[in-house]
Amino acid sequence: MVAMGSAACRIFLFACIFFLFLAVGCAPDRSSAPPSFGFEIHHRFSDRLRRWAKSSSRDLPGGWPEKGTAEYYAVLAGHDRVHRGRALAEAAAELTFSGGNETTRINSLGFLHYASVSLGTPNVTFLVALDTGSNLFWVPCDCSSCAPRIIEGSGLVSVLNIFSPSLSSTSQTVPCSSALCSSKGQKCSVRDNPCHYTVEYVSADTSSSGFLLKDVLYLTTENGVSKVVKAPVVFGCGKFQTGSFLGDAAPNGLFGLGMDNLSVPSFLSSSGLISNSFSMCFGRDGSGRISFGDQGSSDQQETPFNINQKNSIYNISIIGIKVGSSDTDVSFSALVDSGTSFTYLADPAYTLLSENFNAMAKDQRAETDPDIPFEYCYTISSTKSAAYVPLIILKTQGGSEFPIDYPVVFISNQQQREYMYCLALVKSSKLNIIGENFLTGLRIVFDRDRMILGWKKFNCYDLEESSPLPVNPGNSSAVPPALGPNVYNPEATRNPTNGTQVTVLSPPANYSSSLKGFTSIMLVLLVLPLAFL
Structure with missing residues (x-):
């Protein structure tokens, strides 16, 4: 019935009721036994239902499919698939x-x-x-x-x-x-x-x-x-x-x-x-x-995937970038890739985002370091307790806004007591990739039935529609607390219009003073098949 449209569904239901005929009389016999009833049942495409619909000016839009034709069986099969699909969806687990x-x-x-x-x-x-x-x-x-x-x-x-x-x-x-x-x-x-x-x-x-x-x-x-x-x-x-x-x-x-x-x-x-x-x-x-199997929640933000017959990738369209109070229209498509550690943008998007970020940064920009893959880095005094990071939002096709809660990484040279943070964005010559760092702080839903990307701010430990993680959020041995976005608290003091005030924590005593670790990181940023290029 879904294949025929909602109007056809209403016609069919009404016709089924209309053609329920009394087949056996209701007069009680001498033994006072309860009456028995029978009903005449008609197929949805039967000749009688077809004649009734035409005489009542309730014909199907586009006409009735002829028996035995491909259209006839396609409509029947479509109806069955819909009902089996509903049963499957109800039974499927996460x-x-x-x-x-x-x-x-x-x-x-x-x-x-x-x-x-x-x-x-x-x-x-x-x-x-x-x-x-x-x-x-x-x-x-x-x-x-x-x-x-x-x-x-x-x-x-x-x-x-x-x-x-x-x-x-x-x-x-x-x-x-x-x-x-x-x-x-x-x-x-x-x-x-x-x-x-x-x-x-x-x-x-x-x-x-x-x-x-x-x-x-x-x-x-x-x-x-x-x-x-x-x-x-x-x-x-x-x-x-x-x-x-x-x-x-x-x-x-x-x-x-x-x-x-x-x-x-x-x-x-x-x-x-x-x-x-x-x-x-x-x-x-x-x-x-x-x-x-997680299909997200009704209050999530969404944008459609771009369909590419050649490459089966999760690609979305960006129509603008907000950095603090700056709001600029710019159009490009980007791959959503958890296998890329940091985010890559080609011009004009890279220059637009980076220069607006730099214009709003409150700290002194650091000199370029060949061992660090990021162009925009800023020094912080070891006595300073917080740094201002401009709020970044990607405006997506359809109007939903994709907030970037994790735009920077912190780096320290403990021997020299030097601290800096960098906009964790790398300039690309061709590809635009929303990497893992820009996905952090969100529950990202890859809905391949509806062909949409969904997201919602999430701390990954809430019980909403999922089971809790068996971890201690405050003590992850896998993540050295001196390098990476976890060294600050994005929720410390928030300005919803222009930016985020972030708390800078001191590195542990056993943290390596070398900044050259980023050299090896550059080699593994793109876990992406060459066939996508």
């Missing part, structure tokens, strides 16, 4: 990883957010970087070239697992004949051979290659009674990794969250386990959460 919905930013591994996932039978656990800028989920597997299994100095990771298909009783190789293989554009000479993949990323000389596997991913329900779900997914058995994947970023795997049918959210939704949507929330302290 899911997250079996180890919990917590995500953690690890500064020493590219400033990306990581989550613990379990694969195979028996299950093997991997710490994977979450990347909305790519589609393929891959892990190191029977490695010929992978990151060292022991990562030193990460502060969180010591031993990394490697997957082996021969040790999993549920593992299956995806053959060349599979439709999933043809969607990757691979050419196979033998249909039963494994489907090989190669993905090259923007980070210098960074790639992953191997073959595709099908196995189970362990998830757990978040709403209602908690139970483990074994979800069949396809992922890459990454035999060869290069570049940043050898240690600087995602050394234990990359979890692609893109729109392609090869991504995990696509598998989960197509199998009916979740609604075709998911959310991520990155907290100011470096902890966060991820939830599959």
